[in-house]
Amino acid sequence: MLSVWGPCTALSPDASGGVAHAGARLLVVDLDLSERLSVEAARAALAPYRHSGSHCIFLLRDMSSRSQIQANALGATDILPAEVSTAVLLDRVGLLLAPPGQSDAAAALGQRFVAASAGLSDLMGAAQAGAGLPMQAIEDSVTALNRAADGGDLNAWLDMVWRHDDATYQHCLLVSGLAAAFAHRLGFREADRRLIVEAAVLHDIGKARIPIDILRKPARLSAEEREVMREHPRIGHDMLVAQGGFAPMVLTAVLSHHEYLDGSGYPHGLNGGDIPDPVRIITICDVYAALIERRSYKPPMPPGDAYAVLVAMGGKLDRDLVRVFGEVVLDAAIVRLGQYGKPILHRAAEDAA
Ligand SMILES: [Fe+2]
Ligand SMILES: [Fe+2]
Structure with missing residues (x-):
């Protein structure tokens, strides 16, 4: 959990001194x-x-x-x-580790990031332990994500996500941060934003029941391992149904976030007409997140290139939504690239579109 602030080492009391991070x-x-x-x-x-x-x-x-x-x-x-x-613990740590001279807006965003991470931590802990999913923790995460999206600083959110030392959290914080920014950009009302973000927070919850050596494998999965991994939408959906109390749209998004409009997705190979908009939104965020994520076995893709991949997926994704999604992620990408003097992606994305 503390790895929201960067690499973290746990030591048992009998470890000799001085082996933690210098x-x-x-x-x-x-x-x-x-x-x-x-x-x-x-x-x-x-x-x-x-x-x-x-x-x-x-x-x-x-x-x-x-x-x-x-x-x-x-x-x-x-x-x-x-x-x-x-x-409370994460809050205290946040106060201690806040960079000096941080603006109020940056400090507020940092607190929301920590609140969202704390909620996710409780959620994943419960899912792994086979316990009931903590509804309050889910709600707290959703609130923190939506208030963070109000500020519109996706770049700052991404920077915090990259500092996180755990790939599973990183993915979840990334997809739900993107979904919150996307729903905000689409001008959805608060209730719909909450639904979209809740779906994003829970979309991969079924991975909590995937064997850890497959989930954490530091390399590409074999064909058999991929089959096991592809069970996670169904597992997640069953977990939520068994517990009860989740909105039908959230259940659908968890089950169908790997479906594509042309019928080439899984688990059911649904066609476009059977895939509602909120699910299409989560799918776009999920695919994009997987492309820009840092993994030991693949370099992260720059935002413009990742967006070009979404565009090139053509009829698999909703074109209108992909266009609006570009406004969400490429604004951020251009700001970032401006720092390195390479503001080229706008044109590349337009060409690709
Ligand atoms: Fe997934
Ligand atoms: Fe995912």
Whole structure:
């Protein structure tokens, strides 16, 4: 969860000191300080950081003054109860790690990003554990995503997504950030925006039940593995139906986000007339996200090239929606490319269109 701020290492208490990231910006210590061995382990592990200026949050099992004094003696710069909620912990970390001199707008967007990530973390944790999906966490994520989209700074959102150290979160935050920006650009009313973004947040929830070695494989999947992976829309749909309480459109989007208008998608090979607009929107965001994502086995595609691929997919995607989607992602792309002095993609995309 903490990897929303970048690479993260978890250490067990018996690990010897100094093996965390050199120059770590933040340490979070989650140990039972009533155990002498834990205290000694913490002292050894934290020694290299005592004068490094790193923030150090201690999560305490009890908030007695004895424990707090002990935490401070070990180098705590901040103390929270161990049972604190994800949102409160991430909020505190966000305050500690916010770049100095950040504008109010950037700080607000950062908070929304953290809130959306916290909701997703609860959602994915529950899905992996086979527990009921937390409706409040889903709603909180949707709200944070829509308020972030109001600001219209997709670039800043993407920058935060790329900092995230976990590919599954990265994909989910990317697709739902794109869907929120897209629905905003389409001028949908709030209720419809919520529905679209909820569908985006949940679209790959079935992947929580795909074996981890397939899901996290750091290479392209084999044909058999791809077959297993292609079960995720059906699995996700069944999870939501079994739980109940989800809007029919959300169920449809989860089941059908890999369908194409020309009937070449899966799981049912539906044709255009059977694929409603909200699903078409999620599909466009999903395909585009997969193209621009960073993966160990493929370089990320520049936004203009990725958009050209969408256009080249022709009758598989909704052309009118793809045109509007270009306004969402290419504005952002041009701003970004302007920084590197290569504002060329507008023309390339127009040629492709
Ligand atoms: Fe999917
Ligand atoms: Fe996806």
